[in-house]
Amino acid sequence: MSLTIAVIGGGAAGFFGAITAVETFPDATVTILEKTRTVLNKVRISGGGRCNVTHACFDHRQLVKHYPRGEKALRPLLTQFDAAATVRWFEQKGVQLKTEADGRMFPTTNTSDTIVDCLLTTARRLGITIRTSCGVSTVQPTETGWQLDLLTGETLYADRVLVATGGYPQRPSYDWLPEQTEELVAPVPSLFTFNVPDSYLLPLAGVSVPDAGVSVTGTKQQQRGPLLVTHWGFSGPAALRLSAWAARDLAAVDYRFTLRINWVPTLSENDLRTTLQTFRQQHGRKQVSSQNPFGLPSRLWIALALESGIEESQRWADLPAKLFNRLIERLTNSQFQVVGKSTFKDEFVTCGGIQPGGLHPQTLESKAQPGLFFAGEVLDVDGITGGFNFQNAWTTGYVAGRHIGL
Structure with missing residues (x-):
């Protein structure tokens, strides 16, 4: 039987994690669950509609200095997937990036549609199921995996779960996560x-x-x-x-x-x-x-x-x-x-979320809940404006996807 993977959140980290999971474990069945009607919403509006994909900072020691929170957690993850890897990944998918004077990197087309289309096309080509208007109300461990109760009234089962929901403005918004999940840092706005x-x-x-x-x-x-x-x-x-x-x-x-x-x-x-x-x-x-x-x-x-x-x-x-x-x-x-x-609608992020210290530092799998992974802004990792928050999404999404089938 193939491995079933549920990815909660249809943003940058969720898509990157889902795509990496299928590319790493071709027999896996992956479903992206997005609570809103559309996916990749922040990708569409970021950078004034151009999508600031990453930053041309290819020295890991310098890159992590642009993160007010999460520097320690992000540094070892960059050895697996960094800004240079991001540029190569998109180039291999036919998307060329350009570097502006301040180091920000955008698609040469100057439109975020290029990035959205790339991620959507790749996900569909790999057979990833994308479900919108499909919020998750609870996630509970079972003897063999995970039970996901949806706001639609459905119940889904998965062997592995990747949480990539982005940040939440208030602490109670995280209550749907399973009990004994890693310590949560109270969220406050950033940027x-x-x-x-x-x-x-x-x-x-x-x-x-x-x-x-x-x-x-x-x-x-x-x-x-x-x-x-x-x-x-x-x-x-x-x-x-x-x-x-x-x-x-x-x-x-x-x-x-x-x-x-x-x-x-x-x-x-x-x-x-x-x-x-x-x-x-x-x-x-x-x-x-x-x-x-x-x-x-x-x-x-x-x-x-x-x-x-x-x-x-x-x-x-x-x-x-x-x-x-x-x-x-x-x-x-x-x-x-x-x-x-x-x-600041184009770049708004949340400071706070799941503490990376409760995750295995090389895989982003929960120490307390095996089979539960986290990626993106749901983690207490956030950067300044300039492409750094998307780089966090690509890096953590890749790392979680790369290990979720092991």
Whole structure:
């Protein structure tokens, strides 16, 4: 009799695990159970509809540094399937990837449909059954395998089960898993933007700075990178990275904190002061608001100057020391009161889930429940934006699929 494998979750990790299982164990019968009406939903919307497949970081030691949680668990798994393996896998399936300047990798077609079609076509060619609108209410071990009770009222039986449901926003959402499953880390959101309703920069929505330093006051959490002003507050890679690394700190304060922004992080305060003094001497007759020596967007510069108390008609030569110092303070230490978060729909992930420590580190099989495997975001492994979360899905899906038939 062939081995029957049930994969719970029709996302990236679920499909990759199912495909790897059949490619490794050709006689296995594999069924993907997806509770929603469509599969691969996050793959479709990620990267603005282009699908950020992975990141061009082929050194395992460097790659794992992009994961706020799960670095230790992911490192040995990458020896089995890493970013380079991901590129080769898709190329072998006829999908070419390209690398952008920031290291993100996308299909050359610039559409996520290419990745979705690849996974669907491969799964169907291998004879994998895909069932949608088919949620699982309970999973219980039997003497010979597993019993899955479905929300449809059906009952299925399988020899092995791979849980690849993605993350859940609340702890009770995991209650359908079998008893004595590995310790669960309470889930909280990661990768979100900051709501600052009282920000004087809201009228500048759409203005971006290629390199800004952002930090959370009262903590050691800080990041640098592109920052985007939005009509609700701040977004962009710098904000998203900060939200990922500080996910638990920010959840603990209910997303109410002081955000500090350094708009010129490449300069120390002394160097910045010297640069401004020199600029002031050379352009004394010009208005402060007319230009700046740091290449900041003009609208942002004017807003920072006005917030410092500098009128638009104020000339550099006539700028009082008090206002000069305020301007330096705004440039290096702007402070905004964050009073909530907004889901970054393309990249939203969950911090928390099943602790990898309860799984065999080379197979992702449960130590407490033999025959039960886990992959993807359901694990307490999450990365920053840039293709790292999909790489976690490909890696863990492959590892689980590679060993699920043994």
